[in-house]
Amino acid sequence: MRKFTGDKLILASHNAGKLREISELLAPFGITISSAAEHGLEEPDETEDTFAGNARLKAHFAAQATGLPALSDDSGITVEALDGAPGVYTADWAETPNGRDFPMAMEKVWTLLEAKRALLPRNAAFHCTLCLAWPDGHDEVFEGRVDGQVVWPMRGQNGFGFDPVFLPNGEVETFGEMDPARKHRMSHRTDAFTKLVQGCFG
Numbered sequence: 001m002r003k004f005t006g007d008k009l010i011l012a013s014h015n016a017g018k019l020r021e022i023s024e025l026l027a028p029f030g031i032t033i034s035s036a037a038e039h040g041l042e043e044p045d046e047t048e049d050t051f052a053g054n055a056r057l058k059a060h061f062a063a064q065a066t067g068l069p070a071l072s073d074d075s076g077i078t079v080e081a082l083d084g085a086p087g088v089y090t091a092d093w094a095e096t097p098n099g100r101d102f103p104m105a106m107e108k109v110w111t112l113l114e115a116k117r118a119l120l121p122r123n124a125a126f127h128c129t130l131c132l133a134w135p136d137g138h139d140e141v142f143e144g145r146v147d148g149q150v151v152w153p154m155r156g157q158n159g160f161g162f163d164p165v166f167l168p169n170g171e172v173e174t175f176g177e178m179d180p181a182r183k184h185r186m187s188h189r190t191d192a193f194t195k196l197v198q199g200c201f202g
């Protein structure tokens with residue numbers, strides 16, 4: 001396992017919610033971070049069909065373009081009664097000609113579950129794969145998850161993406177209602193990040 005020894009890191013994501021959360025997780029490490037957008041990087045096409053494949057593609061793209069180590073995040077929600085959909089395609093389900101519409105995507109998931117008369121609870125998990133890639137082509141990959149259920153209607157204005165319909169196991173608030181610090185204590189992103197820290201920052 002390669003250690004991260006530098007002091008600069010590119011966050012290879014264009015998602016404001018992820019950038020906020022990953023910056024908070026990285027804050028204790030005193031690393032100077034900058035986003036792909038700050039380096040004028042385009043979003044690469046996410047052509048792989050796994051979280052790890054897309055995470056590697058995004059991190060290597062940014063590391064090659066900048067000559068600096070880059071950290072990417074590929075994530076999504078899998079719903080058991082939908083055979084794991086939307087999964088790797090979570091962001092795609094929100095795409096419209098005018099940009100992403102997550103309320104529409106969440107409603108689509110709930111409508112499909114209703115049409116199937118899926119049993120309650122409607123089990124689901126958030127997954128996060130982090131990839132740290134270096135400009136010489138080396139990378140390290142870490143996977144995290146949090147289990148819970150999809151609930152309806154949407155609840156809460158915190159977070160981003162599918163947070164308003166995700167109720168983690170053992171909690172009474174959705175990720176959308178929860179204080180961000182509480183989401184950090186249990187999230188898929190934190191789970192993967194803890195493994196990254198053990199592997200590369202230890």
Ligand SMILES: O=c1nc[nH]c2c1ncn2[C@H]1C[C@H](O)[C@@H](COP(=O)(O)OP(=O)(O)OP(=O)(O)O)O1
Pocket residue numbers: 012013014015018043046058073074075076077090091126159160161162163175187189
């Ligand atoms: O903590 C989360 N809370 C709520 N929703 C979440 C979360 N984590 C991922 N998600 C959903 C929304 C996101 O749009 C999609 C991932 O898609 P994904 O391609 O990995 O990210 P993205 O295109 O938004 O940003 P980018 O690829 O530039 O990092 O899954």
Ligand SMILES: [Mg+2]
Pocket residue numbers: 046091
């Ligand atoms: Mg993406």
